[in-house]
Amino acid sequence: MAADVGFGSLLITLIVSIYGVVAAIYGERNKKIEWVLSAKRAMALVFPLLTISILSIIYLLVTDHFEVVYVSEVSSRTMPLYLKITALWGGQAGSLLFWSWLLAGFTSAVTLRKWERDQELLPWVIVVSLLTLAFFVLLSVFFENPFAQYWQDANGIITSFSQPPNAIPIFPRDGSGLNPLLRHPGMIIHPPMQYLGFVAFIIPFAYAMASLITGRTDDRWIQLSRRWTLWAWLFLSLGLILGARWAYDVLGWGGYWGWDPVEISALMPWLSGTAFLHAVLIQEKRGMFKQLTMVLIILTYNLVIFGTFLTRSGLLSSVHSFAQSTIGPIFLVFIALTIIVSIWILNLRWNDLKSRQVLTSYFSKEALIIISVLLFLGVLVTSFWGVMFPKISELVTGQKVTVGPPFYERVTGPILGGMLIIMVICPLAVWGYASFKHLGRLLWKPFIFSLGGAALAIYGGFTRWEAVIAFWLIGFVLAVNVFELARRTNLRKRNEEATWLSSLLHVIHKNRRSYGAMIVHIGVVLMALGIIGIELFQTETQGTIPTGGELSVGSYSMTFDRLDVFDTDDGRNVARAVVSVVKDGQVIEEIYPRRDFFYDSGQPMTIPGVRSTLVDDFYVILVDWKMVTSDSATFKVYHNPLVKWLWIGAWVFILGVVIGTLRDKENKPVTVRSK
Amino acid sequence: MKIRIKRLFRTMFTVITLLMIFASVAAAQGSDPTDDEVNAIAKQLYCPVCENVPLDACGTAACEQWRGIIRAKLAEGWTDQQIKTYFVNQYGDRVLAEPPRQGFNWVVYIVPLVVFLGGIFLLFRGFQTWLAANQESPGKRKNSRTGITKAPSEEYKQRVEEDLKNRKKL
Numbered sequence: 134m135a136a137d138v139g140f141g142s143l144l145i146t147l148i149v150s151i152y153g154v155v156a157a158i159y160g161e162r163n164k165k166i167e168w169v170l171s172a173k174r175a176m177a178l179v180f181p182l183l184t185i186s187i188l189s190i191i192y193l194l195v196t197d198h199f200e201v202v203y204v205s206e207v208s209s210r211t212m213p214l215y216l217k218i219t220a221l222w223g224g225q226a227g228s229l230l231f232w233s234w235l236l237a238g239f240t241s242a243v244t245l246r247k248w249e250r251d252q253e254l255l256p257w258v259i260v261v262s263l264l265t266l267a268f269f270v271l272l273s274v275f276f277e278n279p280f281a282q283y284w285q286d287a288n289g290i291i292t293s294f295s296q297p298p299n300a301i302p303i304f305p306r307d308g309s310g311l312n313p314l315l316r317h318p319g320m321i322i323h324p325p326m327q328y329l330g331f332v333a334f335i336i337p338f339a340y341a342m343a344s345l346i347t348g349r350t351d352d353r354w355i356q357l358s359r360r361w362t363l364w365a366w367l368f369l370s371l372g373l374i375l376g377a378r379w380a381y382d383v384l385g386w387g388g389y390w391g392w393d394p395v396e397i398s399a400l401m402p403w404l405s406g407t408a409f410l411h412a413v414l415i416q417e418k419r420g421m422f423k424q425l426t427m428v429l430i431i432l433t434y435n436l437v438i439f440g441t442f443l444t445r446s447g448l449l450s451s452v453h454s455f456a457q458s459t460i461g462p463i464f465l466v467f468i469a470l471t472i473i474v475s476i477w478i479l480n481l482r483w484n485d486l487k488s489r490q491v492l493t494s495y496f497s498k499e500a501l502i503i504i505s506v507l508l509f510l511g512v513l514v515t516s517f518w519g520v521m522f523p524k525i526s527e528l529v530t531g532q533k534v535t536v537g538p539p540f541y542e543r544v545t546g547p548i549l550g551g552m553l554i555i556m557v558i559c560p561l562a563v564w565g566y567a568s569f570k571h572l573g574r575l576l577w578k579p580f581i582f583s584l585g586g587a588a589l590a591i592y593g594g595f596t597r598w599e600a601v602i603a604f605w606l607i608g609f610v611l612a613v614n615v616f617e618l619a620r621r622t623n624l625r626k627r628n629e630e631a632t633w634l635s636s637l638l639h640v641i642h643k644n645r646r647s648y649g650a651m652i653v654h655i656g657v658v659l660m661a662l663g664i665i666g667i668e669l670f671q672t673e674t675q676g677t678i679p680t681g682g683e684l685s686v687g688s689y690s691m692t693f694d695r696l697d698v699f700d701t702d703d704g705r706n707v708a709r710a711v712v713s714v715v716k717d718g719q720v721i722e723e724i725y726p727r728r729d730f731f732y733d734s735g736q737p738m739t740i741p742g743v744r745s746t747l748v749d750d751f752y753v754i755l756v757d758w759k760m761v762t763s764d765s766a767t768f769k770v771y772h773n774p775l776v777k778w779l780w781i782g783a784w785v786f787i788l789g790v791v792i793g794t795l796r797d798k799e800n801k802p803v804t805v806r807s808k
Numbered sequence: 809m810k811i812r813i814k815r816l817f818r819t820m821f822t823v824i825t826l827l828m829i830f831a832s833v834a835a836a837q838g839s840d841p842t843d844d845e846v847n848a849i850a851k852q853l854y855c856p857v858c859e860n861v862p863l864d865a866c867g868t869a870a871c872e873q874w875r876g877i878i879r880a881k882l883a884e885g886w887t888d889q890q891i892k893t894y895f896v897n898q899y900g901d902r903v904l905a906e907p908p909r910q911g912f913n914w915v916v917y918i919v920p921l922v923v924f925l926g927g928i929f930l931l932f933r934g935f936q937t938w939l940a941a942n943q944e945s946p947g948k949r950k951n952s953r954t955g956i957t958k959a960p961s962e963e964y965k966q967r968v969e970e971d972l973k974n975r976k977k978l
Contacts, residue, residue, distance in 0.1 A: 351971040386865030393860045420967055489966060491938035500935065507927050515920040522907070522916040530912050535854045537862070537905035544920065675843035737867065767843070 139189025257343030310733030330369025385739035583609035649793025656786025666775025687772030
């Protein structure tokens with residue numbers, strides 16, 4: 134019954150979406166506003182309709198309806214309630230439906246704003262949003278139906294939504310359970326954030342397309358979609374950060390980013406989206422690079438679809454292969470169509486987007502920002518090519534190859550350095566014109582302070598030349614931003630005779646967007662600190678030690694105290710080591726690396742024990758144990774310097790984005806009375 | 809007598825040298841490689857089954873077996889390169905973290921570089937054209953105090969006109 138309701142609602146959503154597209158086009162072509170408004174109502178309806186489908190599948194998951202194929206594949210009786218609910222995005226069919234539901238939420242929300250001023254854009258925003266939604270709902274209806282059930286006929290077990298002739302339904306007693314890697318609190322948030330980021334970028338794209346189709350090539354679409362873009366960027370950034378944290382906590386290889394194809398497919402829209410956000414700034418301030426802005430949002434939209442395709446098609450093997458199927462060809466057709474149509478429309482308006490403004494200096498803000506856009510695109514091209522090359526190589530030479538971390542790291546290291554240099558100069562550069570002399574005057578004080586960063590690196594033992602340069606640049610970026618903030622606060626304090634704190638708060642409050650960006654950049658350099666620490670200075674060791682034995686790495690050592698093996702109520706067998714962390718001969722903490730074995734899925738999961746400080750992480754993995762035969766266990770121990778700054782920087786980054794999304798406080802209108 | 813002593817010394821020297829060679833070979837064969845030595849090589853290899861997970865971090869039985877092979881080869885005195893070559897010969901280039909720099913594989917290294925350099929070239933050319941255009945266009949005023957060039961009001965008006973014109977097309 135719940136499956137029927139869910140599938141029925143899914144089918145109605147598809148019909149309503151297609152109706153919305155047709156009505157919007159018909160209304161726009163024939164200037165019949167009532168048809169456009171009807172399409173708008175259809176767009177408002179898709180979210181409640183898909184909510185019914187989502188609630189149905191959640192009901193089926195929670196009530197153990199294992200006759201439903203999806204429920205049987207991702208859930209089991211022993212799983213706790215919250216995992217049964219999050220199993221909604223633990224497999225192919227469910228995650229596609231979840232994706233569509235989030236997109237429906239955004240498209241329906243778009244209808245809530247006042248459209249009077251921008252009515253000409255409305256039909257095309259509807260067409261683009263609902264066409265994308267219709268495509269994904271269509272996948273759920275015809276290819277990846279989450280409501281399909283098990284049936285048995287003379288030939289064996291078949292899966293289908295409706296009852297095949299001469300078949301009887303079958304009811305498995307239990308399901309296979311969720312992949313153990315997904316049974317982590319991080320998994321409750323990481324995929325939804327990632328998906329939210331993906332789908333939210335569809336809205337700015339819809340506005341951009343509407344702007345191109347209607348020929349309204351001014352900045353209005355950017356103003357209208359600015360919030361959507363920032364929210365999309367926020368969610369995508371959060372998704373990436375949470376994914377990295379989950380990998381660090383669960384995958385048990387001592388790292389946070391493995392340049393896995395699916396990680397890269399989430400990074401690519403983030404890179405083009407970040408480039409877009411920067412290019413938009415130039416368009417808003419100087420009316421330049423309108424063509425580039427359009428190209429970047431088209432690229433971002435297509436990378437969102439491409440990223441979903443990479444994850445869902447089974448084209449690439451990856452650590453994320455929780456969900457694969459044969460929907461690849463239809464995805465490729467959709468991507469090809471969207472690229473062709475959007476480039477065709479862009480081509481029609483290409484000349485209208487040309488700007489009469491020109492760059493006036495190499496050191497102007499717009500020049501520096503455009504270089505940063507190029508750097509983002511450099512990482513993007515490398516990532517795209519690295520992901521695609523194994524397939525291309527296989528097609529051309531028949532030889533399979535692996536493009537692993539060393540390939541990407543060779544490029545991203547120098548580019549990160551380039552970005553840091555731009556982050557040093559950019560806050561001080563001005564729009565329009567800036568000379569080297571002018572910049573030099575502003576830079577010398579922060580430069581002196583920045584040398585402290587290099588000195589700190591050498592004092593802390595980070596003596597590799599790349600690290601010393603990076604620390605110096607990080608110090609430089611921090612000093613430039615702090616000096617700039619102090620300068621403006623001081624100006625306010627002097628003019629208004631206010632206190633330091635109130636001046637500081639006032640300066641930030643008055644210009645949230647610009648200080649949001651400043652905080653984001655501070656977050657980025659703090660993250661860079663963590664990245665440099667772990668990438669250049671990680672040390673590790675592995676060894677088998679008896680109870681009471683010791684293993685050392687860096688300035689730490691660990692003592693293996695004991696191992697407990699026990700079963701849990703939720704169907705796990707847990708082997709949990711008790712390990713004492715020792716520094717300078719003193720026990721400073723007890724940590725518990727463990728290995729969980731899930732009976733239902735027959736898979737293990739490794740959870741490290743970590744002692745984390747601002748200076749370094751001591752990270753212990755329980756690799757193996759032979760307590761009966763030799764009373765010993767094998768541990769892998771990592772010393773990860775500064776990695777905590779990666780997470781601190783990430784939260785500073787997110788805080789900056791949130792501040793940036795807030796509306797700037799506008800000055801109250803001043804009434805002047807004539808005498 | 810002298811010849812006899814010389815011969816004795818020569819024989820002793822030969823025996824001692826041979827003994828030392830045997831002892832070092834035996835030591836190499838008999839030594840048990842540490843987990844770190846095994847992982848140092850495993851880190852650079854990828855098994856064909858668990859794609860994109862380096863061998864040192866993979867927990868599957870197949871990867872455990874591969875690490876066992878590395879350990880055995882190390883114990884036999886094989887070098888890092890010999891062990892990597894052994895796996896490449898067995899399973900192909902895909903076991904390496906990066907495509908070897910030969911033949912068609914050069915494409916993976918060259919394309920991003922060419923695209924990036926192309927981007928730099930285009931940007932640089934654009935900058936030069938813009939700067940030249942800027943120098944030619946009269947009417948720019950530079951504020952001597954702030955160093956900021958103010959856009960002339962004509963240009964600003966032109967932009968407003970342009971936007972308004974586009975608005976009318978709707």
